[in-house]
Amino acid sequence: MKIATAKDILQLKLTHNLNLFEVALKYEVSNSDLDQDVILDTMSRQWEIMKQAIAQGLDPDNQHLHGKIIGREAIKLKASYESDKSICGMTTTKAITYALSTMEVNMAMGQIVAAPTAGASGVLPGTLKALQEAHHIEDKKIIEALFVAGLIGMIIAKQASLSGAKGGCQAEIGSAAAMAAAATVFLLDGTMEQSFDGAAIAINNMMGLICDPVAGLVEVPCHKRNALGAANALLCAEMVLAGLPSVIPFDEVVQAMKQVGDLLPACHRETATGGIAISKTAKAIEARIMNDE
Template identity: 90%
Template sequence: MKIATAKDILLIKETHNLNLFEIALQYEVSNSDLDQGVIVDTMARQWQIMKQAITLGLDPDNQHLHGKILGREAIKLKTSFESGKSICGETTSKAIMYALSTMEVNMAMGQIVAAPTAGASGVLPGTLKALQETYHLEDSKIIEALFVAGLVGMIIAKQASISGAKGGCQAEIGSAASMAAAATVYVLDGTMEQSFDAAAIAINNMMGLICDPVAGLVEVPCHKRNALGAANALLCAEMVLAGLPSMIPFDEVVQAMKQVGDLLPACHRETATGGIAISKTAKAIEARIMNDE
């Protein structure tokens, strides 16, 4: 099975009457020597790792969960949420909290799942775990959604990039938000077209976002951008499910993202030589880290 675009997938749907999960699974089978059971079990293990990272990041006893700049911020959000101070509502507040939690495990060199990258690893699990709790979804449904997210990410990787070093942060957090938006629509029983619309809007919302990591570390601004990615995914899914379509097709949005990424100067593509990475405070943080080492 050959898939390079959303258009290819929509054609398969018309000719074979398959949903996004089924197409993703068949794609994996046709491009590997593994059977469906093994492939699904492998994805199930990825979901377990995602959940474990969320739990670990929110464990108040894990005081060692620090990067070189940040640490223990998700637990502060959890405390605020549990005290009834949430502004965003339960699902979105949990999604951003879980996204931050996952990223803190990543910053501490713990085990996470790149989705699609380590620097964007909080968006998808944060979104799906929050949805699972709100809508009482079985793990099996979430695992299907992970296949859907992977399918969207694969198209982006083929047509553009998922690398901040190549396409800026739009290629990492933007892609992760796109994947999570499509997965959200899927678990809430939207159509295939709606999944791609949500994915398109999510990228549109982050088009042109640069990659400017302070001290070259995946902490600032990456950590909080994962929270933004999760919130973006949910709002895009909500708009689409309410009947607000993307005016630009997903494939064209991905092409636009590639064009924008190609135009970004090197200083805005993960080199820590532009954006906030060269601000006065950022350079002071970098100097402190260098001295500590």
């Protein structure tokens, strides 16, 4: 089974009347030669690890969950929304809280699921967990949505890149947001076309975003950019489901992202030699970390 573009998948919908989850599962069965149940179990395990990471990051007893620069920030957001101070509304506030929580577990060498990378690992679980709570969605359906997200990411991997070192942050968090947007549309019963539109707009909203990690670490700005990715996914899904389509089709947006990524100078592709990574404060942090070691 060959899938390289959204066009290929839309064709499968016409000929076989499959939804995005069914296409992804069929693809994985044919690609791996594994039994369908084994594949579903594997995804179910990934979801359990994602939920566990969110919970760990918000556990007040986990004082050691700290990176080299930051840590224990998601728990402050949680305290804020629990005292009715949410600005964005509960679903979005929870999504960004859970995204940050996952990233804090990641920076403290805890267990996470790269989705699609470790540096963007908060976006998808954050979005899905917040939706699950807001819409009372069962785990089985969330697991299907993870396949949808995986399929979107796979097309981007084939047509462009998922790596910050190659394509900048747009390729990591932009891709994660696209995956989460498509998964959100799927969970809320949108069409296949709407899922692709949500993914297209999510990438468009982050087009050109550079990768400029302070001291080369997956902390600043990565951590809070994961929150942006989760919020971006939700707002794109909301627009698409309200009937606002993407003018440019998903495949063309991915091509554009690749072209932009190819034009990014090396200093803006995860080398910590551009952007905020060379700011005065970043350099001071870098010197402090080097000294500590």
